[in-house]
Amino acid sequence: MKAVISGSFDPVTRGHVDIIRRAWRLFDQVVVGVAVNSSKNGIFSMEERVELVEAAVEGMSSVSVAPVDGLLVDFCAEQGADVIVRGLRFGGDFDYELQMAHMNKAMSGIETVLLPAGREYGTISSSIIRSAASNGGDVGEFVPEAVSEALRHRFGDASQT
Numbered sequence: 028m029k030a031v032i033s034g035s036f037d038p039v040t041r042g043h044v045d046i047i048r049r050a051w052r053l054f055d056q057v058v059v060g061v062a063v064n065s066s067k068n069g070i071f072s073m074e075e076r077v078e079l080v081e082a083a084v085e086g087m088s089s090v091s092v093a094p095v096d097g098l099l100v101d102f103c104a105e106q107g108a109d110v111i112v113r114g115l116r117f118g119g120d121f122d123y124e125l126q127m128a129h130m131n132k133a134m135s136g137i138e139t140v141l142l143p144a145g146r147e148y149g150t151i152s153s154s155i156i157r158s159a160a161s162n163g164g165d166v167g168e169f170v171p172e173a174v175s176e177a178l179r180h181r182f183g184d185a186s187q188t
């Protein structure tokens with residue numbers, strides 16, 4: 028089975044990588060679809076986000092990364108994916124995930140599989156990382172090395188791990 032893991036990944040965190048790694052073990056092929064969430068003001072361009080996810084999944088042989096241009100369900104059809112995988116951290120995520128799962132199912136019939144976030148990184152989010160790093164915080168514990176470096180480059184040495 029082929030799964031698409033979608034998200035805006037701005038930036039990808041260790042929590043995302045945990046979900047990707049676990050999906051990698053469950054499915055034959057995994058495509059990480061890097062999408063645009065029009066309601067968010069991010070920091071990294073699409074190209075940068077794709078590159079950072081690629082660095083984070085290095086060594087996971089059957090995982091690929093691609094930008095999503097337009098509807099996620101169209102991307103899934105192009106990729107020949109059977110399911111969408113999303114991580115679920117806490118109760119607050121559930122309503123949002125259910126809405127998206129229902130809409131995606133209504134538009135194309137595709138199912139969504141929700142994986143519980145790992146205990147270790149179950150409460151972090153990309154916006155918390157952005158907020159901490161842009162104010163000089165040390166976020167190295169929560170993001171892959173390449174992201175740490177990119178944040179350091181973006182915000183200066185104060186965000187160094």
Ligand code: COA
Nearest residue numbers: 033034035036042043062064098099114127130152153154
């Ligand atoms: N570890 C760390 N963070 C996690 C996480 C985990 N396991 N699981 C979720 N998150 C966080 C993300 O960091 C992100 O944090 P933020 O809000 O602070 O940025 C938040 O949870 C959810 O982000 P993400 O999973 O990236 O989803 P999103 O809401 O940004 O993106 C899209 C949703 C892009 C996948 C969706 O809008 C989409 O499919 N867009 C394409 C257009 C489309 O098809 N629209 C119709 C959708 S029904």
